[in-house]
Amino acid sequence: MLFGVRMHAFQSGRRPLSPGSRAGLGAALVLLALVSAVEIADGPQAHYIALFVAAPFLAAALAPWRVVLGVGAGATMVGAAFVLAEERVSLDNAVSVVVIALATGIAAAVAAVRQRQAEQIAELSRLAAVAQQAVLRPLGPQVGTLTVAGRYISATATADIGGDLYEVIDTPYGVRMIIGDVRGKGLDAVRLASIVLGSYRHVAFERADLRAIVTDLDRAVARSVGDEDFVTAALVEERGGTLTIVNCGHPAPLLLRRGQVIPLEPPAPAPPLGFMPVVRPRVERLEPGDRLLLFTDGLGEARRDGEFFPTADRAWRLLGHGTVGDGLASLETALVEWVHGRLDDDIALVLMEYTGPRTGGGCPVPSWELGAAEA
Structure with missing residues (x-):
């Protein structure tokens, strides 16, 4: 009572x-x-x-x-x-x-x-x-000729904030993507990530050449950080079935094709944004059904008992079936199980699938392919 x-x-x-x-x-x-x-x-x-x-x-x-x-x-x-x-x-x-x-x-x-x-x-x-959502806007599900999904896995259960970043934009020059990782954590890392993404969302529509975008982003980072701060990044462009990648000190994307997993390493290494990278593009022809996994180094560094998560070995089995969203969910489940729920670093993931060429016209050929096309 x-x-x-x-x-x-x-x-x-x-x-x-x-x-x-x-x-x-x-x-x-x-x-x-x-x-x-x-x-x-x-x-x-x-x-x-x-x-x-x-x-x-x-x-x-x-x-x-x-x-x-x-x-x-x-x-x-x-x-x-x-x-x-x-x-x-x-x-x-x-x-x-x-x-x-x-x-x-x-x-x-x-x-x-x-x-x-x-x-x-x-x-x-x-x-x-709110800050994290402003930095990492929801992706997809369809951007141009690509189906796209993104996922952010926080290393801390009580905090969903960090310096990993990604974006996918449909531009006049094709579908363009960026994935990056800011050195450091917390609000300072989010601030720098927002600067990079804000600059990218502008220049991605203005620059025909990915290398010019890298130059613009490098200047934005150099103006905003100290001498020891930097941002690793990979920029990807899909234009008329041609995939172009420039890499600034970032883990190489993985191409999933007919049961194979192909790391798309750059032709030459380049330093991160903030250190004046000079990049060389890697160009690949896409086939309908190809999938591309972009990720930050938290995935490559995830380990248990000193053994790293076998991303390349398990990528096709985890990511090659179902929707791209299902694939990322399977990858996260396998990763968390591998590390017993203890991640050392945040992880950003983007998985895209090429569905085929556009109908009703194509996109301009990348500027670094003009010589080959004329020949």
Whole structure:
């Protein structure tokens, strides 16, 4: 009966209590009931009412301050009732009732501080989620001649924010993609990732040559970071069935074709953005049904007991069937199982499938292929 009355009083006209608040309230009420039962069984003289002081502090661990005040008020009234029921009121017991009342105020203050900190943390988490969503917009499912899916796997279960980035855009020069990894973590990494993506979303529509885009992005990074900061990146363009890749210190994409997994290594290595990379494009002809996996180095560094996740060996079995979204889900499941749920770094994944040539016209030939075409 006491429990029902208290729950009604706390929830009347207010939003329902959270599971944690209900647990704290329930534990405090159980403590009050147990101590009361012991006092009743012990006889008319109160010996244990000082234990009631623990009830508001127990509630303060999980419940809001208003609930703590209610619990403390109940504990004070029950303690006072036991004292007044004594044949001869004990000074020690009377002081105990006053101590319960004072402890209630302290516990309510503690609960208020804890609740305010929890709300601030929750707000920061929401802001982090908004920042991450602003950086990593949803992809696909269809961009030009490609079906596309993206996935971000955070190394920290409580934080979905990091410096990995990706974008896919349908431009006048074909479908263009970027995947990158900012050195570092946290808000500084997100800030730099947003700068790179903001620049890319602009210049991808303005520059006909991927190498010019790399130059623009390198300048944007150099203006925004210190001497030791950088961004690895791979830029990909699909134009009329021709796949062109330029790589700035980033893991090579994997081409999945008829059961084979082909790493698309660059013709020559180039440093990351921020170190003035000079890139050489790699050009491949696509076949309908080809899939391309872009990923950040968190995938290549995922390991258990010193053994790295066998991405290339398992890529076709995990990614070669179903939709591209299903493939990424399978890859994430296998990866998390491999590392037993403990990742050392965030991972960004983009999987695209070439569905065939456009109808109703094509796209210009890349500038570095003009000589070959004229010949």
